Amino acid sequence: MDPVSAQNRRGDTALKILAAARDVFSERGFAGTTVDEIARRAGVNKATLYYQIGDKQTLYAGVILDVMGNAAEATASDLQDAPSPEEKLRTYIRNVAAAMDRNPWMPPIMLREMAAGGRNFPEAVTRGMAQIFSILGGIIAEGVRQDVLVAAPPLLVHLMIVGAFAFFKTSAPLRERQAGAGGNWLAGEDRVSGAVATEVERLVLRALRKTPGEAG
Amino acid sequence: MDPVSAQNRRGDTALKILAAARDVFSERGFAGTTVDEIARRAGVNKATLYYQIGDKQTLYAGVILDVMGNAAEATASDLQDAPSPEEKLRTYIRNVAAAMDRNPWMPPIMLREMAAGGRNFPEAVTRGMAQIFSILGGIIAEGVRQDVLVAAPPLLVHLMIVGAFAFFKTSAPLRERQAGAGGNWLAGEDRVSGAVATEVERLVLRALRKTPGEAG
DNA sequence: GATATTATACCAACCGGTTAGTTTAAACTT
DNA sequence: AAGTTTAAACTAACCGGTTGGTATAATATC
The missing domain is CATH 1.10.357.10 (Tetracycline Repressor, domain 2)
Structure with missing residues (x-):
């Protein structure tokens, strides 16, 4: 794959995770949300989620900022x-x-x-x-x-x-x-x-x- | 203790539990609340909580009805x-x-x-x-x-x-x-x-x- | 141009701690 | 005697986070 597509794909994963996190957090709140569910909905392994973004708290902070x-x-x-x-x-x-x-x-x-x-x-x-x-x-x-x-x-x-x-x-x-x-x-x-x-x-x-x- | 006081004290335990549950649920929400914390704040053993009222869901339903x-x-x-x-x-x-x-x-x-x-x-x-x-x-x-x-x-x-x-x-x-x-x-x-x-x-x-x- | 090295991205499986809920045996109350 | 409470241990499930490892492609080395 050419560099541009590769670049796109890299950003895509993080965006997919953030979008899934936004969905789940808004449905269930912070405490009601499991990281596994976010990873599942993002179609991504949990370790990838941690690799791309960080822990649950960081993920949530990202969503808050994105949404509010x-x-x-x-x-x-x-x-x-x-x-x-x-x-x-x-x-x-x-x-x-x-x-x-x-x-x-x-x-x-x-x-x-x-x-x-x-x-x-x-x-x-x-x-x-x-x-x-x-x-x-x-x-x-x-x-x-x-x-x-x-x-x-x-x-x-x-x-x-x-x-x-x-x-x-x-x-x-x-x-x-x-x-x-x-x-x-x-x-x-x-x-x-x-x-x-x-x-x-x-x-x-x-x-x-x-x-x-x-x-x- | 006379029957009336006994009656009172029996009801008191359930009320104490419900009051604690109301506090904790309103502070932390359903998913963010632990049953142990409610029991702790009620000053009551967890087994007593289950004996008096039932599971977390029932407890929450009671609080919702009480508050709303x-x-x-x-x-x-x-x-x-x-x-x-x-x-x-x-x-x-x-x-x-x-x-x-x-x-x-x-x-x-x-x-x-x-x-x-x-x-x-x-x-x-x-x-x-x-x-x-x-x-x-x-x-x-x-x-x-x-x-x-x-x-x-x-x-x-x-x-x-x-x-x-x-x-x-x-x-x-x-x-x-x-x-x-x-x-x-x-x-x-x-x-x-x-x-x-x-x-x-x-x-x-x-x-x-x-x-x-x-x-x- | 073949071979090692590095960086990036990803995943399956696992680990340690937490939590809802139960059980038991003993004590206290009326 | 019946009802209530307690401490303590226990379980099964769950959950946040980590580990060890793989795949790929770009870069460096010979």
Whole structure:
């Protein structure tokens, strides 16, 4: 085989392992995952896994960074294209939704890591979170200056948005199970970009938009 | 010892075990928890644990039911005392917040179970959830009829509320860690009843309240 | 150009420690 | 006497990590 293909094949193995690890960790969490299962799904011997990447902890750290590391950039993208604070807020929400649809491993991993107090988040991830709040805070502040939004703590606004999306995504099996038993469980919906994001947009904008005649 | 005390002490052992299990499971999740650790924390021999309750799975089911089983009643309490749909909504939100403060095991266990797709929830728990949405749906519908609220899917509204509270509670260590690095992380806050609930109330009511002159 | 050497990638089998769960015999309680 | 608890040992299975070794191809040596 020529050098280029050889090069490709080398990288492929590590990527296959990381992809399998991402799958299994997001399904079962760190403690519930066995290294053997990851190796099995990657179609690779366990020793190869250790040769290519390292121990379980290292593998997990790689997955966390891969899954949670781009949150800030994803959330901030297209933001400056939006003309008004309202439009920026809409874009922000749509970006969060799109990130979760594009990256379905994020919600379960995020939920489990939050359950653990976020103690396993590498510094790059927490820095990204801080950036996100800072961006949202900027949007709200700009809206307040322009007299179109009311003040609100960005942390809570963000938690409401992310909480709704993350819970919605992970509740898909639950909603499916309950679909027959009455109530509008929005069964069959697994994406949040679309109807769900539109509704969250509407609610958040109603919450933050300054109504005409409202005191400054 | 008299019969009553005897009765008490017998029940006490099982309760001690369940309390320890609740602690450990909520800290480490199902897979991350060892039965020996539960027995150790309960101050009880492992054989006693198996004698009193049963295997790890049974123990976990008991904890889930204990921690998540009263959500519906807790959320619905005091609701009929509220005069208006707006007040009912406020009570609803305050009750969710109070339930999480009173029951600090709920957020981590809920997050982890949602991460697992809610597949371990006993039927009583999912029934309770359905009841909650039905209650919230009733409040909103009443508000719409009285022309004071706008329509919104109760599922999403609930997920926003619960998501914000649950994330806020579990993020306490993270917020503590980030407190020095700038940004308003609301560090030092571990309760959601109070300032956090008040803010969420405000946001949700802004989102759902029909503004004067708004089309029906 | 044939032969050794090295580097890289991979694997089957194994090892040591952990964990869920059981058993037994004795003690304590009512 | 019946029910409850304990200490301690034990097992079978599991799991993270390692070892010893193979295959391949590129590089160096003669």
